[in-house]
Amino acid sequence: MREPCPEPTRARVRVLSASEVAWVVLLPCALAAVVAIVVLGPPLGRHLFAPGSDRLWPPGWWETAGRAESAKQGRYVLAALAPLLFAAAILVGVRRGLALRSPRIRPIVLAAYALPPALLAAALLRQHLMADNYSAMPALVRPSAVAFAATAVVVALAAMRNGRVAARIVALGRETALRRAAAVSAAVAFATLWMLPAIQTEAVIGDSGGPNLAWTLNDAIAVLDGRTPLVDYHLIYAKLLPYPTALVLAAFGTTTLVYTAFMAVLSVLVLLAVYGIFRLVTCSSLFALALLLPFVAASDIPPGTNFVSRLGSPMTMPAIWPMRYGGVYLLAWLTARQIAGRRPRRPGTVCFVGALVAVNALEVGAGALLATIAALLLARPPRSRRELARLALELAAGAVAAVALVAASTLARAGALPKLSLLLEWPRTFTNLGWFSMPLPTWGLHVGIYATFAAALATAAVRAAQRHDGRLLTGMLAWSGLFGLFAGGYYIGRPDVYKLTSILSAWSFALTLLTIACVQALSARGWRRPSLPELLVLFGFGLSLAALSRAPLPQHEIARLARRYPAPAYEATAEQFVRANAQSGETVAVLLPMGYRISHALGIRNVAPYGFMNAIVTAQAMRTLVATLRQDAVRTVFTPLPGAMLLGEGDVAAQQLRALGDIGFQPSGSSAGMLVLRRA
Numbered sequence: 001m002r003e004p005c006p007e008p009t010r011a012r013v014r015v016l017s018a019s020e021v022a023w024v025v026l027l028p029c030a031l032a033a034v035v036a037i038v039v040l041g042p043p044l045g046r047h048l049f050a051p052g053s054d055r056l057w058p059p060g061w062w063e064t065a066g067r068a069e070s071a072k073q074g075r076y077v078l079a080a081l082a083p084l085l086f087a088a089a090i091l092v093g094v095r096r097g098l099a100l101r102s103p104r105i106r107p108i109v110l111a112a113y114a115l116p117p118a119l120l121a122a123a124l125l126r127q128h129l130m131a132d133n134y135s136a137m138p139a140l141v142r143p144s145a146v147a148f149a150a151t152a153v154v155v156a157l158a159a160m161r162n163g164r165v166a167a168r169i170v171a172l173g174r175e176t177a178l179r180r181a182a183a184v185s186a187a188v189a190f191a192t193l194w195m196l197p198a199i200q201t202e203a204v205i206g207d208s209g210g211p212n213l214a215w216t217l218n219d220a221i222a223v224l225d226g227r228t229p230l231v232d233y234h235l236i237y238a239k240l241l242p243y244p245t246a247l248v249l250a251a252f253g254t255t256t257l258v259y260t261a262f263m264a265v266l267s268v269l270v271l272l273a274v275y276g277i278f279r280l281v282t283c284s285s286l287f288a289l290a291l292l293l294p295f296v297a298a299s300d301i302p303p304g305t306n307f308v309s310r311l312g313s314p315m316t317m318p319a320i321w322p323m324r325y326g327g328v329y330l331l332a333w334l335t336a337r338q339i340a341g342r343r344p345r346r347p348g349t350v351c352f353v354g355a356l357v358a359v360n361a362l363e364v365g366a367g368a369l370l371a372t373i374a375a376l377l378l379a380r381p382p383r384s385r386r387e388l389a390r391l392a393l394e395l396a397a398g399a400v401a402a403v404a405l406v407a408a409s410t411l412a413r414a415g416a417l418p419k420l421s422l423l424l425e426w427p428r429t430f431t432n433l434g435w436f437s438m439p440l441p442t443w444g445l446h447v448g449i450y451a452t453f454a455a456a457l458a459t460a461a462v463r464a465a466q467r468h469d470g471r472l473l474t475g476m477l478a479w480s481g482l483f484g485l486f487a488g489g490y491y492i493g494r495p496d497v498y499k500l501t502s503i504l505s506a507w508s509f510a511l512t513l514l515t516i517a518c519v520q521a522l523s524a525r526g527w528r529r530p531s532l533p534e535l536l537v538l539f540g541f542g543l544s545l546a547a548l549s550r551a552p553l554p555q556h557e558i559a560r561l562a563r564r565y566p567a568p569a570y571e572a573t574a575e576q577f578v579r580a581n582a583q584s585g586e587t588v589a590v591l592l593p594m595g596y597r598i599s600h601a602l603g604i605r606n607v608a609p610y611g612f613m614n615a616i617v618t619a620q621a622m623r624t625l626v627a628t629l630r631q632d633a634v635r636t637v638f639t640p641l642p643g644a645m646l647l648g649e650g651d652v653a654a655q656q657l658r659a660l661g662d663i664g665f666q667p668s669g670s671s672a673g674m675l676v677l678r679r680a
Contacts, residue, residue, distance in 0.1 A: 367486020
C-alpha cells in the first residue's frame with residue numbers, strides 16, 4: 001500500500017520578545033500617525049486652537065506679526081500623541097503575547113530598522129532649512145562634529161571589547177567617599193565655569209537690551225515695586241520666580257550684575273540637580289560627572305544668527321535658564337529620588353512641587369508635571385484599584401495644596417485671587433493667535449529631536465513590559481520622552497532657530513538617558529553585536545561630546561567683564577525725562593523699556609499692567625491698559641515714540657497712541673525717542 005504524502009511543515013509561530021514587539025508595531029503606528037496628522041490635524045486644530053474673539057492688534061505693526069495656524073497646532077498635538085500610541089501598542093502587544101511566524105519576524109524588524117537612520121539623515125542633511133524671517137539657519141551640527149562622533153563611537157566600542165579596559169572603567173565608576181567628593185566638586189566647578197558668560201553688567205550690555213532683560217529684569221523689579229503676577233501684572237515668562245528674585249534685588253540692588261549673577265547661581269543649582277539624577281541612575285558619581293559635561297554643552301549651543309546674537313545662548317538667557325528649565329529639572333530630580341526610594345517619600349510632595357512648576361511656566365511646567373505622574377505610574381505601577389485611587393488622591397491633594405498656596409499668597413499681597421486667564425494669556429497669544437508664527441519645515445533638525453523623544457518613550461515601554469530591574473531608568477526615560485514632546489510645542493509655535501536651540505536641553509536629557517540604557521545593554525553582551533539603534537544613540541552622544549569644544553575660558557570671561565565699554569545712555573536719559581515730567585507722589589504708567597527700573601530708581605508709583613508697549617499685542621491687552629489707567633486715575637503715561645526702537649525693541653504703534661487719545665491722553669512733550677502723554 002502506498003504511504004500517504006506528509007503535509008508540509010508549518011512555519012513555527014512564536015511569541016515575540018518586548019523589543020521585537022516594538023519593532024513590529026513601529027511602522028504600523030508610524031503610518032497611522034502620519035494619516036491622522038494629515039487628515040485629522042486641521043479639524044482638531046480648529047476645535048482646540050480657535051482664536052476666539054481676541055486678535056493680534058494693532059494690525060500692520062511689526063510687533064504683531066503672525067497669524068493663527070490652528071492646523072499646524074492640531075497636527076503637532078497628534079504628532080505628540082503618536083509616541084504614546086506607540087508605547088501603548090508595545091505594552092498591549094507584550095501583555096497579549098503577540099506572536100508571528102518565525103520567518104516573518106526578521107524581515108519586519110529589519111524594515112523597521114530603516115526608519116531611525118532615515119530620520120537622522122533627514123535631520124542632518126536638511127538642518128539648514130528654517131522658515132523664519134531672519135536668515136537661513138546655520139548648521140548647528142557641523143561636519144567636523146559628525147566626523148568626531150562617528151570616530152568616537154568606533155574607538156569606544158573597540159576599546160570596550162577589550163576585557164581589561166572594560167573592567168578598569170567599571171572599577172573606576174565604583175563609588176567611594178573620595179570619588180564622590182571629587183566628582184561633586186568638579187561638577188560645581190564645571191557648572192560655575194559654564195555659567196560665567198551669563199553674568200552681565202550695565203556696561204557690557206550697554207544700550208543693546210541684552211539677553212531679554214527689558215522683559216525679565218524689569219518684571220522682577222515690578223514685583224519688587226508692588227505689582228502682583230496673575231492679578232494686576234502680566235508676565236510673559238516665569239510667574240513665581242520673580243518673587244525670590246525681588247527679595248535678592250531688594251537686598252543687593254537692582255543692577256544687571258546682581259540680577260544676572262542670581263540667575264546664574266540658580267542655573268548652577270539646576271545643573272547640579274541634573275547631576276544628581278545621573279548619579280542616581282548610574283550609581284556612580286564619576287559616571288554622572290562624565291554625563292553632565294556633554295549634557296550641558298549640547299544644551300547650550302548658540303543659534304548663531306545675527307538677529308539673536310545679542311541674546312546669547314540658551315543658558316545665558318534668563319527667560320530659558322532658569323525660568324523655564326529651572327523648575328522642570330528640579331521636579332525631575334525629585335521624581336528620580338521618589339522612584340529610588342529617597343526623600344521626599346510621598347508622591348504628593350513631588351506633585352506639590354510639580355504644580356508650582358506648572359504655575360510658574362505653564363508651557364513647559366504642565367508637561368513636566370504630567371511626565372512626573374507618568375514616570376511614577378510606570379516605575380511603580382499600582383497593584384490594585386484601591387492603591388491607584390490612593391495614589392491619585394495623594395497626587396491631587398499635592399496639586400490642590402500648591403494652587404491654594406499661590407491663591408493665598410496673591411490674596412495676602414494684592415487682596416485678590418489669581419486669575420486663570422492670566423496664566424493662559426501668553427500661551428494663547430502664541431498658539432491660538434499665532435504671535436510671530438512661522439510655517440514649520442517638513443524636514444530638519446527638529447525631526448531628529450522628535451525621534452529622540454519617541455525613542456525614549458518606546459524604550460521605557462519595552463523595559464516596563466520586560467519588568468526590568470532598573471525601574472529608575474525606566475521611569476526617567478518615560479519622563480524625558482513625555483516632557484520633550486510637550487517642550488517641543490514651544491518650537492512648533494514659532495519655528496525659528498532660537499526656539500530650536502532652546503529645546504536642545506530636553507533633547508540632550510533624553511539622549512543621555514538613552515545612552516545609559518544602551519551602555520547597560522552592550523555591557524551585558526560584552527560590548528559585542530551593537531544594534532543599529534544602539535549605534536545611532538551612541539552617535540548622538542558623540543555629537544554632545546563634540547559640543548564641549550565651546551567650553552568658556554575663565555580668563556576670557558574675567559576680561560570681558562573688566563573691559564572698558566562706552567557708557568550706556570538710554571536709562572540715564574529715560575530717568576531724566578521721566579523725572580522732568582512726573583510730579584513727586586504722582587501715579588503714572590511708564591511703558592518704556594525698563595520702565596519699572598526707571599520708576600523704582602525715581603521713587604514714583606508705576607501701575608503699568610505690562611512691562612512696556614511691546615507687550616501690548618492684542619486688543620484685550622489694550623483694553624486692560626485702558627482699564628488700569630482709569631481705575632488708578634493715571635494722568636501721565638510715558639511711551640516710546642513710533643519707530644524709536646529703544647533698547648533694540650522698545651516701540652509703539654500709532655493705533656495704540658490713538659487708543660490712548662480716545663480716553664483723553666494727548667502728547668505733552670518728547671525727547672530722545674520718548675513721549676509723555678497727559679490727560680486733563
